[in-house]
Amino acid sequence: MSEMSLKEELQTATSTSRNQDLVRTNNRKRWRTDLTGWLFVLPFLLIFIIFLVWPVIFGFRMSFFNWTIGGNGSSHFLGLANYQELMGDGAFWKALGVTLIFTVISTPILVVLALGLALLVNRAIPAQALFRTIFFAPFILPVSVVTLIWSWIYQPGFGLIDGTLTNLGLSEIQWLTDPTIAMIAVIILTIWWTVGFNFVVYLAGMQQISPELYEAASIDGAGTWARIRYLTIPLLNRFTSLIVILQVIASLQLFTQTYLLTSGGPNYSTRSVIHYIYDTGFTSFRLGYASAMSYVFFVIILVVAVSQFALVSRQSRKGRNA
Template sequence: MKAQHGAGIGWKRRLKLEFSAFAFLSPFVIPLLVFYIWPLLRGVWISFHSWGILGVQKFVGLDNYTKLLGNSDFFKYLWNSFYFVLLVVPAIILLGLLLALLIQRKIPFRTTFRSIFFLPYVLSVSVISFIWLRMFDSRDGLVNVVLNSLGLPSVNWLTNPDAAWWSIVIATVWWTVGFVMVLFLAGLQEISPDLYEAADIDGASAAQKFRYITLPGLSSVMKVQIFFQIIAGLKLFGQVQIMTNGGPGDATNTIIRYIYVTGFKKDMFGLAAAQSTMFCIFMLLIAAVQYMLMNRKES
């Protein structure tokens, strides 16, 4: 009887612990289910239907995916998003690291410089895009005014396909590099000064200290930075929508804007949901590849 009574108490205690754990996790789990998991599952369900803005639905099975895979535009705009990642991620990482290394030094007004570089990050993407839209104006934009004052010709920043991509890259780097710099500064402060002192005693050069102390010390921060910047780059939309509207032609049209046009301009929510699902799968594959590469380097 005592053994059975003890087993009953143990079962009740475990159940109480499970409920306690769920109570502590619920402020995170419930919003996750409501605002992330459920919309994701709902989007997948919509992708199997012909769905318009009025909500008229008809089950079409895999027809939306067949149309998607048979349309070269999807892959073209997917490449455009990936091309932007190839341009912007190295620039943001390298410039953010350089700024962190410079501002970490004991220079006058370094706190002011940190604030100046970080301030653009608190602005919304629409504000940033409108600022740079005006600065890249072909006739009287500030960038062309500066070029003309230096004796250089004006550039059609937003109407030339190559220049349009670089205008978006410049605006994005200016907007986000301050956040990257702050994270690198936090990583630099975690590196023990004793390592640099020992390197000085051994006669190590500045390049050797950077290669064998600074870079290994920032490896974890670097991996996180690269991961999140790739994901953010693939989700490019606001800058393109405001600055170039996907142009000239569709040279800067990205996969997110393509999904937006399909759903809200062409009133084809089922096809847009299928595009979103395929893009989600693509991003999960990118994340999985990054995870495997990171773990391989660590092992």
């Protein structure tokens, strides 16, 4: 073997050894980085597992037993009996219908009204910051405060609305005792309370639109409504999709305002699904059956959310391809 061949083999062996050392060093650094990351994440991960993952698993197990609030019946396995009972439970389906009616009516209003308020405030008007605060302020109030305010407004005789109508010689409106009007009262309360969040999201989206686009449209002769229709609204499509998805999910979870304002009445006309689940679990003490209802309702919300997301994604792809 020549001296040149020995030198080449020695250089190759040295290079291979260095590469292996470099790989080991990189692996140790990567392992230390991963370990550091896991140590930072571990506290949240433990809390997430203890307070979310485990209750979800435990609740799903409860739905197959005749479980009561005192823990009785935890060994009485029912299989799918709770789910079979649910299929024929007229009270559950009525509560689901109330929830869907609330969602279908309130969601479009909350989206359109928020867009309109954002369009007004986004313009160069006096006291712009004051209007932003006024429109958003109700959203930060606790639901107990909101329902207290509106229960006084809806009170017959001396309430703000009925008192004004009486002074004008008009008849009172039975806001909280008429089954056909109680849901309207809940919707009005919810709009006043939650429209501020959608308003802020829309306002943030409008502020990302370049003023140069509006200037170019004005030069081309586009008026105010034309700029809103052909520029603002199309450029806010992503924000609108986000707001609609979040709003539908939030509306389907209707509970606190009806529970505090009407207690689900009159004649269960405002009792939502979550309210019925609460009554079943903590009034009738049937936690197993309440758990079964919770998971069926969770599947319904999941299907609605996934369907909305798929529809929005399809529309976005069509828009990009157009």
